[in-house]
Amino acid sequence: MRYSIKMDRLKASAIRAVQKKIVSKPGVISFAAGLPDPDLFPMDDLRNATLNVIDNKGKTAFQYGLTKGYAPLLEKLAERMNEKELVKCTKDNITITTGSQQGLSLAAMMFIDEGDIVLTESPSYLGGINACRPYGAAFMGVDTDDEGMVIADLEKKLKENDNVKIIYVIPNFQNPTGKAWSYNRRKEFxxxxxxxxxxxxxxNPYGEIRFKGEFIPSLKSLDTENKVMYLGSFSKILCPGLRVAYICADIEIANYAEKLKEGLDLQCNQFAQLQVYEYMTTCDIEKHIEKIQLLYKEKCDAMIEHIKNDFPKCIKYTDPEGGMFMWLELPEGMDANSLLDKSIERGVAFIPGAPFYANDGAKNTIRLNFTVPSVEEIHKGMKIFSDLLKEVCK
Ligand SMILES: Cc1ncc(COP(=O)(O)O)c(C=O)c1O
Incomplete structure (x- = not known):
């Protein structure tokens, strides 16, 4: 078959490969997943919202709708962006997408020509990098410290490369590190x-899951020149299965997104958009988010407790104030990948960090997820993992 050159650029996800290993070993405690805790899906409220939609708005819910999205949902999201994210916008700035993953794909289609450069944090979200791959993007990691992208390195890369088209960033509780950018760094950026x-x-799929520290305004709220294409999502604050997310951006970007979606999928799932809208207008989503924050804090604290008390002191770690992940740095020269099989053998899985880098990754890094396992499983799994690390980090 004569496939397009784009197919040669696709890369299998390293995370899927680890997940395959785990599936073949039942009983393994997994810190490898990237999923929200399904026990937090608000089943009763979702059931009621769904029935309301079918009973009262069925003809709209099961009909074609606007490419930009269900108008009342667009209004609601613009309102929420103004109130919660301090972003001045109207419904014309909002486009509904199938997960923020589609927002990433749309950005790639809109801005990338062959050989254009995407700057990313080091490390960054694999799905964001992979969304740009088919269009022939080249990637460049920008040095990243505890406050965000290092400004001197960013400026150097922008000065030296006039074909940088996209700077892709996750300033809140990043996947994979769990780090959040400081306010000053956001302003300097x-x-x-x-x-x-x-x-x-x-x-920004994790911004609302802050369980410690102070709210820090988004880049979009500091965006005086309409340069920021902001991606929000219901995946982590409600449930990912509905695939409802949104772009908040300049009208020009919104218009291109609409045209691209006409060719891609005509529109997002209309029923799911009405479910989300009904849920938002009849239930208390803010209270639900507080519930998520509380449980994730408990789980994160449980993991950190073991790291502080049991891990060899040579291991560096992030102590996230929100989100779903933390990041470990083993001593220089160690390879997390070669630890993985032994760890799975003993009953604990994690994701080696190297694939999260756009170019060559640090092999001594590990991503841990704390939202999927229960608190008990975290204690049990971290005990096993600490013992293993004590043996190998001598
Ligand atoms: C940083 C980041 N962006 C985007 C996504 C995709 O989310 P969605 O379910 O909204 O497509 C994820 C999913 O884990 C993520 O971690």
Missing amino acids: MEVVNKYDVVVVED
Whole structure:
């Protein structure tokens, strides 16, 4: 078959490969997943919202709808962006997408020509990188510290490469590290970005799951020049299965997104959009988010307790204030991948960190997820994992 060159650029996900290993070993405690805790899906409220939609708005829910999205949901999301994210916008700035993953794909289609450069944090979200691959993007990791992208390195890369088209960032509780950018770094970042002809894709699926520390405004709220394409999602604050997410961006970007979606899928799932809208208008989503924050904090604290008390002191770790992940750095020269089989053998799985880097990754890094296992499983799994690390880090 004469496939397009784009097919040669696709890369299998390293996470899937680990998941395959785990599936073949039942009983393994997995810190490898990237899923929200399904016990937190608000089943009763979702059932009621769903029945209301079928009984009262069925003809709209099962009919074709607007490509941009269900108008009342667009209004509601614009309102929420104003109130919660302090972003001045109207419904014209919002486009509903099938997960924020579709927002990432749309950004790639909109901005990437062959050989264009995407700057990413080091490390970054694999799905964001993979969304850009088919279009022939080249990737460049920007140095990243505890406060966000290192400004001097960002500026150097922007100065030296005039074909940088996208800067892809996850400033809140990043996947994979769990880090959040400081306010000052966000401001400095926007000051630099404003000097260049680039778009910033701000991916924010975890921002609302802050369980410690103070709210920090999004890049979009600091965006005076319409450079930020903000991606929000219901996947982590409600449930991922409905695949309802949204872009908040300049009207020009919204118009291109609409045209692209006409060719891609005509529109997002209309029924799911009405379910989300009904849920938002008849239930208390803010209270639900507080419930998520509480449980994730408990789980994160349980994991951190073992890291602080039981891990060899040579292992560095992030202590996230929200989100679903934390990040470990083993001593230089160690390879997390070669630890994985032994760890799974003993009953604990994790994701080696190297594949999260756009180019060459640090082999001594590990991503841990704390939302899928129960608190008991975290204690049990972290005990096993600590014992293993004590044996290998000598
Ligand atoms: C940083 C980041 N962006 C985007 C996504 C995709 O989310 P969605 O379910 O909204 O497509 C994920 C999923 O885990 C993610 O971690």
